[in-house]
Amino acid sequence: MLSDTSVNRRTILKYAGAGSVTLLAGCIGGDDDEGNGGTPTSTPPDQEGQPTEEMIYVSNALTPNIDPAFPAGIPTTITDINFYDPLVFPNPDWEREALVAEEWETSEDGLTLTFSIRDDVEFHSGNQLTADDVVFSMERMAELGEGSQGFLRGLFESAEALDDTTVELNIEQPFASLVAQFDRMYILDSEVVQAEGGNWARDFLEQNEAGSGPYTLDEWVSGDFLSFEFFPDHWEGWQEDNFATFRWEEIPEMSTRMQAMQTEEADMSSTTFSIELFQQMDAMDHVDVKTARTPNLDIVHFNCQRMPTDDINVRKMMVHAIDYETVITQFYHEPMGNRARGLIPPSMPSHNDEIEPYEFDLDLAKDYLDNSVYSLEEINDALDGLYPTGNPRRTMLLLSDNLAEIDVELPVRDISWTSTTEAASSVETTPHATNLRIGSRIGLADDLLFEAHHPSRDGSYVSMSHFFNDELTNHIEQGRHALDPETRLEHYHEAQMIIHEAAPAAHVRVPLHRQPLRADVGGYEYRGSMAMHHRLNRLYRER
Amino acid sequence: MGRNYISFVISRIAQAIPVIFGLSVIVFTISRVVPGDPVRLMLGPFAGDEAVARVEREMALDQPLHIQFIIWFNGFIRGDWGTSLRTNNNVFDDVILRLPATLELILIALILALLIAIPIGVIAGTNRNTWKDHGSRVVALAGVSIPRFWLAMVLQVIFVVWLGLFPLTGRIGRDITQPPRLTGFLIVDSIATGHWDALFSVVHHLVLPVAALSLGTLAVLNRLIRSEMIEQHSQDYILAARVYGLPKNLISYKYMLKNSLSSSMTILGLSFGGLIIGALYVELIYAYPGVARYGVAAIINQDFNAMVGIVIVAGIGYTVGNLFADLVYGYLDPRVRT
Numbered sequence A: 001m002l003s004d005t006s007v008n009r010r011t012i013l014k015y016a017g018a019g020s021v022t023l024l025a026g027c028i029g030g031d032d033d034e035g036n037g038g039t040p041t042s043t044p045p046d047q048e049g050q051p052t053e054e055m056i057y058v059s060n061a062l063t064p065n066i067d068p069a070f071p072a073g074i075p076t077t078i079t080d081i082n083f084y085d086p087l088v089f090p091n092p093d094w095e096r097e098a099l100v101a102e103e104w105e106t107s108e109d110g111l112t113l114t115f116s117i118r119d120d121v122e123f124h125s126g127n128q129l130t131a132d133d134v135v136f137s138m139e140r141m142a143e144l145g146e147g148s149q150g151f152l153r154g155l156f157e158s159a160e161a162l163d164d165t166t167v168e169l170n171i172e173q174p175f176a177s178l179v180a181q182f183d184r185m186y187i188l189d190s191e192v193v194q195a196e197g198g199n200w201a202r203d204f205l206e207q208n209e210a211g212s213g214p215y216t217l218d219e220w221v222s223g224d225f226l227s228f229e230f231f232p233d234h235w236e237g238w239q240e241d242n243f244a245t246f247r248w249e250e251i252p253e254m255s256t257r258m259q260a261m262q263t264e265e266a267d268m269s270s271t272t273f274s275i276e277l278f279q280q281m282d283a284m285d286h287v288d289v290k291t292a293r294t295p296n297l298d299i300v301h302f303n304c305q306r307m308p309t310d311d312i313n314v315r316k317m318m319v320h321a322i323d324y325e326t327v328i329t330q331f332y333h334e335p336m337g338n339r340a341r342g343l344i345p346p347s348m349p350s351h352n353d354e355i356e357p358y359e360f361d362l363d364l365a366k367d368y369l370d371n372s373v374y375s376l377e378e379i380n381d382a383l384d385g386l387y388p389t390g391n392p393r394r395t396m397l398l399l400s401d402n403l404a405e406i407d408v409e410l411p412v413r414d415i416s417w418t419s420t421t422e423a424a425s426s427v428e429t430t431p432h433a434t435n436l437r438i439g440s441r442i443g444l445a446d447d448l449l450f451e452a453h454h455p456s457r458d459g460s461y462v463s464m465s466h467f468f469n470d471e472l473t474n475h476i477e478q479g480r481h482a483l484d485p486e487t488r489l490e491h492y493h494e495a496q497m498i499i500h501e502a503a504p505a506a507h508v509r510v511p512l513h514r515q516p517l518r519a520d521v522g523g524y525e526y527r528g529s530m531a532m533h534h535r536l537n538r539l540y541r542e543r
Numbered sequence B: 001m002g003r004n005y006i007s008f009v010i011s012r013i014a015q016a017i018p019v020i021f022g023l024s025v026i027v028f029t030i031s032r033v034v035p036g037d038p039v040r041l042m043l044g045p046f047a048g049d050e051a052v053a054r055v056e057r058e059m060a061l062d063q064p065l066h067i068q069f070i071i072w073f074n075g076f077i078r079g080d081w082g083t084s085l086r087t088n089n090n091v092f093d094d095v096i097l098r099l100p101a102t103l104e105l106i107l108i109a110l111i112l113a114l115l116i117a118i119p120i121g122v123i124a125g126t127n128r129n130t131w132k133d134h135g136s137r138v139v140a141l142a143g144v145s146i147p148r149f150w151l152a153m154v155l156q157v158i159f160v161v162w163l164g165l166f167p168l169t170g171r172i173g174r175d176i177t178q179p180p181r182l183t184g185f186l187i188v189d190s191i192a193t194g195h196w197d198a199l200f201s202v203v204h205h206l207v208l209p210v211a212a213l214s215l216g217t218l219a220v221l222n223r224l225i226r227s228e229m230i231e232q233h234s235q236d237y238i239l240a241a242r243v244y245g246l247p248k249n250l251i252s253y254k255y256m257l258k259n260s261l262s263s264s265m266t267i268l269g270l271s272f273g274g275l276i277i278g279a280l281y282v283e284l285i286y287a288y289p290g291v292a293r294y295g296v297a298a299i300i301n302q303d304f305n306a307m308v309g310i311v312i313v314a315g316i317g318y319t320v321g322n323l324f325a326d327l328v329y330g331y332l333d334p335r336v337r338t
Helices: A009-025 A074-083 A131-144 A147-152 A178-184 A190-195 A199-207 A254-262 A275-282 A312-319 A324-331 A362-371 A376-382 A393-404 A417-423 A445-453 A470-481 A485-502 B003-033 B038-043 B049-058 B065-076 B091-126 B131-145 B148-162 B186-193 B196-233 B236-243 B248-285 B291-300 B304-332
Strands: A053-059 A088-090 A096-098 A101-106 A112-117 A156-163 A166-171 A215-221 A225-230 A243-250 A287-292 A296-302 A385-388 A412-415 A433-439 A505-509 A513-518
Touching (some): A074 A225, A088 A178, A101 A178, A131 A190, A275 A513, A312 A362, A393 A412, A412 A417, A417 A433, A433 A445, B038 B049, B091 B248, B091 B291, B091 B304, B196 B248
Antiparallel strands (some): A215 A225, A287 A513, A296 A433, A296 A505
16 A cells, blocks of 8 residues: 555654754744745754665666756766755645754845854765865855756855855845755865865766765766765764665566566665555555655647647646546546645645536536637647656546547657657747646745746747746746745745646646655654655664 | 687688778768768857867767768777777777676676577477477577567566566676676676675676677577488488487487588677677666677767677677687588698
8 A cells, every 4th residue: 555654653752853953943934835934853963873774766867967966867966965965854734944044034134044053064075064065065056057946046146154164155136935945055165175176076976076065976887886885973963873884776667677676686765666556566565656746747748839739728728638537547547635736736835726527528628729819720730749668658538538529630759769859949839738847846836836937947848838928927036036935925826826727738637756665764754855864864674 | 629720710810801991981981971960969059150060070970981081080990990989988998897898797698508509409309399499489580580689678668677686787796896897797806806896796787788798699599400410310420429328418419410500600690799699688687887888879879980880890800700610610621621
């Protein structure tokens, strides 16, 4: 049976301890709708014992580059979050809590953030982590403008170390979700990096780490495996049941990965499986498939700048031609509660509860077809749809079948992921309907609204609807820069409603996060922010 | 070995060079014109245009196709095969690291196929239309009709998941210290350095991939040897040998087999190429860290430089395999040298 992310005795004790620290430390920033401010819940070092366990993780891909400035997805986050310590860290409620930054304060004009950082953090080199290292790391990220810290480019004005434990960051304009983004503000050992020469030591950091995180790089055969070894002096401390080593092997074939879980050769696997394989794994006695809500969305983009889907009637015809219940309950074996309600998943702060999702109704779809400015012949001559190879296939085939019942022909085809990203790069190459998964990197509305519907982000697979207008852009920008949480919320709600009413996409389903894990591995908690749940010192072997 | 044979060798090698060059042109062109944007794939959906442009510039992807080829080919002959998007290494280094693993797998599969195909083929050929011949036919049919990837999966389920007899993936146990790299062939290196536990582990890891890989080749060779044996059986010299009262096994294995094998050499060369293709699936299923799995991952991830490098390596494998077969055939049969 699929189990919710478990809360056990150890977790309760941990959060009880963390909560005490929260009460003592307080948080100057305070919570808001975008999760900023967070709750400082740093756990004091615990040197009860040295870890002895080994974890084997199998995945379809390894990272090619361990520089935190390297722009990639989940694999790079796994190395980043274990070799480095970020300023803040998402908790299981997707709020940011303290990590290296014990406290933070935002100025009234929203242009200055002041971080107070821990004074007990040591780099793997033995150097002490100070405010100078934080400033250096911010400047590097802002200058390179890539990777997870790309948001700093164009926003960063200056950073200054006020003393050894205080950093002041000045930005060009207020940015509501800024603190949340700092869960990827990885702090580099400035002394080590500067000793490695120019260009911000990119060549060095591609292959070497210079962090203070809980693990160090042990061995790496790129494309085959990576192994980590625990850093004994990590400030968060260790328990005997933590993992001393972590071996990450690339197994591209999903059936082999499943068998690695079945034969107990692996403790954890990446999450790229068919729904049937998830079910098979969940039926195994020694494997749990942990599930959790996500900030992701299964979506069918309609290209709003090509005929005939530039006509809202054609788009509404298509949103009413999707049999959402069959897709969610039959194809994905999930409850209808996972039905998407607009672009922002209901589990996210800032979701607009007034949005009523479109229902499957072929009569209504036919009415919209009749109202279209295009004839049936014109529509049938033009329509094309695609889906990246994998799970979306059935949804698109079902949509195509349903449309056929009202005489609309939607030919669908599968293509590789690389071809999908290329198709997304321009209006002309984007098909009329594309089914894929999008999501927020940080679990916040700002991120998803901006990436999907801000004109500056046109060209990625997230923005394949190519739906932009001045009013929407204004709300997205106003929301991003609003200091008052209420005002920000209003803008985000308006933006969601504009998107919903224009139906630039069918928002189908909020997928569950499914993580295959050996049943005796504890401490796993999904955190809503890309792969942050892979901070390995939080995991342990239950005995 | 006369001058005639040496000039034959030189002419065959000279013919292989334009083949490989032509292959490089075709493969490079195809890899560049297939749909997809590998740079965006590498950098992720949130990468800015500047980052994309920088990587395209670094990889010369912003240049016209023929310029890209010249840059690439110039580097290729100097051992700079471009950077793999997936591993961030020089493709040449990646190939050199992984090639011995694949060669070890293929050579052992080929040897195993020969060792089994020869006696089965001889027995089937000398016992035509008996149950032995029919049994051999069943093996051959199964061998040519069962896809290697499917066989690999089935063997995995039976011998790893159900019976627990063999390891699931890899080339050597995680807890085994690898022998120092002398040749990259772990069996050779283990023996040369006396790492017996490593030798056992390597052989243990090879059993299933080799079984899955060799069956197809075994089937083809078995049928070929059988038909050659039948043909030899009707030759006058065999009749004479039988009249002289030579033992049946001596006639079969010394005279008939020797002549049957010479015509199998051509197929053996082609089989080598077939094994490279088969290794793509087998290495993928067993996560065997060879150059074939590297090639599959390159195709999946549209890793241009790696794709080109791997296809050329496979092409060279084919060419060398056929060249070898040609040379052996030419050595055995002087008539083909002209």
